[in-house]
Amino acid sequence: MEPDKLARFKEYGEFILRKIDSVPQRPSQQEDWVPTSLDDCLMRLREAAQKTIELATSPVKIGVMGEFSSGKSLLLGSLIGYADALPVSENPTTGNVTAIHIKPQDGFVTTKIDNYTVEYLSHEGVNECLHFMLGEANRRATAAGLPLLQVSKIKTGKDISIWCEEAWKSSSNLELRYLLRELVLFLRAYQAYGEALCSSHYHIDAATAHEGLQLTEMPMAIQTLKFEDLPPAHIRLPSAPQRLQTQLLQNSFLLIRRVDIEVKISQEIWDVNGAEEFVLLDFPGLGAANSGARDTFLSLRELAQVQTILVLLNGKSPGSDRANKIFTMMQQQRPGQDLKDLILVGVGRFDQLPLDSEGGERILDFLIEDHLNSQPLQTDIVFQKLKVLQTIIDGAEAFTSQKDRIVLLSPLLGLAELAKRSTTVKAGSEEFIANLDYPDYLERSKRIQQKWGKLSERLLITETRNTLGRQLGYFAQDGGISKLRELIQNHVATHGLKQLYEDTRRAADVVRQQQEQLKDIIEEIHEQGIPTVDNPALVELRLGIESLDKAYRNFQKDLGKEPLKDRRGVVVSDVIKDELTYRILNWSQWTLLFNKSQNGTIALAESKGAAGKLFDRGNRINNSLPTKSDDFYPEFEKTIKELEDFARDRIRQAVVDLLGKLASQVVLERENLQNILKPEIEQFIEERFGVEAADLFYKLLLGCDPNQWKEAIILEINSQDKAISPEMMFPLARRDEKHNIGQIFDWSPDKNQNSPRAANHQMFVLRLRDEITASASLHLVQYVSEVNQQVNAELEGILDQIIPSLQNLSKKEELLRYIAAGDAPPELAIPTWLQILSGIAEIKESDTYEYL
Secondary structure: OHHHHHHHHHHHHHHHHHHHOOOOOOHHHOOOOOOHHHHHHHHHHHHHHHHHHHHHOOOEEEEEEEEOOOOHHHHHHHHHOOOOOOOOOOOOOOOOEEEEEEEEEOOOOOOEEEEEEEEEOOHHHHHHHHHHHHHHHHHHHHHOOOOOOOHHHOOOHHHHHHHHHHHHHHOOOHHHHHHHHHHHHHHHHHHHHHHHHOOOEEEEOHHHHHHHOOOOOOOOOHHHOOHHHOOOOOOOOOOOOOOOOHHHHHHOHHHEEEEEEEEEEEOOOOOOOOOOOEEEEEOOOEOOOOOOHHHHHHHHHHHOOOOEEEEEEEOOOOOOOHHHHHHHHHHHHOOOOOHHHHEEEEEEOHHHOOHHHHOOOHHHHHHHOOOOOOOOOOHHHHHHHOHHHHHHHHHHHOOOOOHHHEEEOOHHHHHHHHHHHOOOOOOOOHHHHHHHOOOOOOHHHHHHHHHHHHHHHHHHHHOOOOHHHHHHHHHHHHOOHHHHHHHHHHHHHHHHHHHHHHHHHHHHHHHHHHHHHHHHHHHHHHHHOOOOOOOHHHHHHHHHHHHHHHHHHHHHHHOOOOOOEOOOOOEHHHHHHHHHHHHHHOOHHHHHHHHOEEOOEEOOOOOOHHHHHHHOOOOOOOOOOOOEHHHHHHHHHHHHHHHHHHHHHHHHHHHHHHHHHHHHHOHHHHHHHHHHOOHHHHHHHHHHHOHHHHHHHHHHHHHHOHHHHHHHHHHHHHHHOOOOOHHHHOOOOOOOOOOOOOOEOOOOOOOOOOOOOOOOHHHHHHHHHHHHHHHHHHHHHHHHHHHHHHHHHHHHHHHHHHHHHHHHHHHOHHHHHHHHOOOOOOOOOOOHHHHHHHHHHOOOHHHHHHOO
């Protein structure tokens, strides 16, 4: 079913392309009244159609991911039956995406590798890669405490090189220097070979591939390396060569997008006859500390196009988080999609699982031995005894939705099994075979393999469908390689083709979206008519509206990211908190209490002598000194009411300042538009163009000056303002209907003498003051935050009216001309190419299905 649907997608894309090919590539260069947006739309429509055809005719792609040194290259070699066939770099700082096209061949013969094709990045691809690398460079520069490279201000590659040199000389940060070196070498390679090689393809022979793609290892002592000692730029290549020589391949390595190879495999090794076609994509090793940013860019770019992902974990280091980082990068490339359904998991180097941390092989031997009265062996018992095994299995299960998609692997054991089957079929180069035949080379791996096989048998005796037992059994057969081949083919047939269809359908949806956009642009052209030469006022009006729209959209995008600030740039809530703290600290009650403190204790003594006669007012004892919590409330209430007025005033002023700042950003647009706009013509616009056009004109007038919004915003805030309740904010216990008295302080004569007392009254007073301040501050900040949100909501509401009106008005050509000068556009004949585009845009859904 999927192949038939893919064929219809292909026909649909080809139909669109044939139509586009019959019109000029850039219609805006044909006539000055054609918007450049039409050129961009046609370019995107062409790209979407080409993408649909490419996916519809593409085999299922299987991406092979794994951190560097996980044994990925050897695994691919064992899958195709020849250990060291692939032209991969041993340099951990760089590599290439390699596409392996598998073809069947008759007889039990050695795997053949030929038809090497090198594809270079396009100029656009180089630019995208460069921007990716610059983003990573800025991230590492920030971590190293260095100033960022202002990407928007870059004019030439020299600007980047100068910044790289300054950063190199300012920091010896290891990660930063690795990237700076890579960035400089990438730039120099592009300057030397970009013009001649970008977007080109070259067929090369096996010798050139193996020698040219094996790079000289860079010096690792990069912290002591001088910038001047980096490899210099090569002589610029004036034109594209006929053939790609080894030295040129090495020099231009960083500009390579992908290497494609054709692998012919005997059906005795891997029977792909009758199977759906698929391609294995080998991504450069990721996760190493010094792996290249270019490698990451190329891998993520290709990863977006794969339908099945083989994630290779390193059994030699279970629990590593490097694979999780790779998974995170993969997920970022496929947002909104559950990657686990696409993933197969291989545990590479499983024969090197570090059992030494758990008693070596002793525990494994114990598990596979028969014991009298022993219970049936279960998976949980194995995991209890071999925690390292559980760790690696748990890590693998985190990547996939089904446990049967996990394979325990040893590529070496798989190749050794292949080598045993025939003396004429070579499992690798002579050097590799010599290592394989070396005495004791695989002794431990084979011994461990046999033991895992025995453990598998014991688990399967207990439960014939035991998952771990099956996984260990496949490993015991040939290092899990045959099972992995089977998994790949099954996944391609059941999931890969389905995913390829979904990917192609999404690409076709983009074609439809571009058709709709094309339809909108053509409708705009018909509405506006084919204009004559624009007068200066009309040009000024268009630019003003466009600039206002851009300024307000940027302002709206940032709205709410920062709280309200005063004209000094200080956050309003901080201003109010500071004012609150200042006022509470200046309460007279604190001074009275601290003055009565001796050695940390507050003592209330009766006044004697003349002071007693002068200040004695009956039986009262120093009534002005707080002795209970209620004594603080009157002053607290007064302070909160004052702060409420203070907060309202500061918020209003902040709104005025914010609108004033926005008005200053559009001052040029306002002045230019006010010279053109005449408010009195609103009535004539309504009579000639209708109420909607008059409303657009009114909103343009309002949009010119944000200062006109402040009165409406402040009135709305005032109408919804809620009074602050000091009673709710007061943090201390108070007298109420249920309590005769609030909190009584230790120094009060009313305090029960038997109650426990604070050892230090002065510290208690300080804590009391902090508690009152904190409570009031919390509520006031919440109040300011709520008003701030309301201000943002009011501004959002205004902008939601103005921005769409500006965008709508910019499309009303006749109205704009009337506002600017009252001109009316002449009617001209519609060009043929515009009629063809109208036909493409007007394809109905039923017509679309005809090609689907």
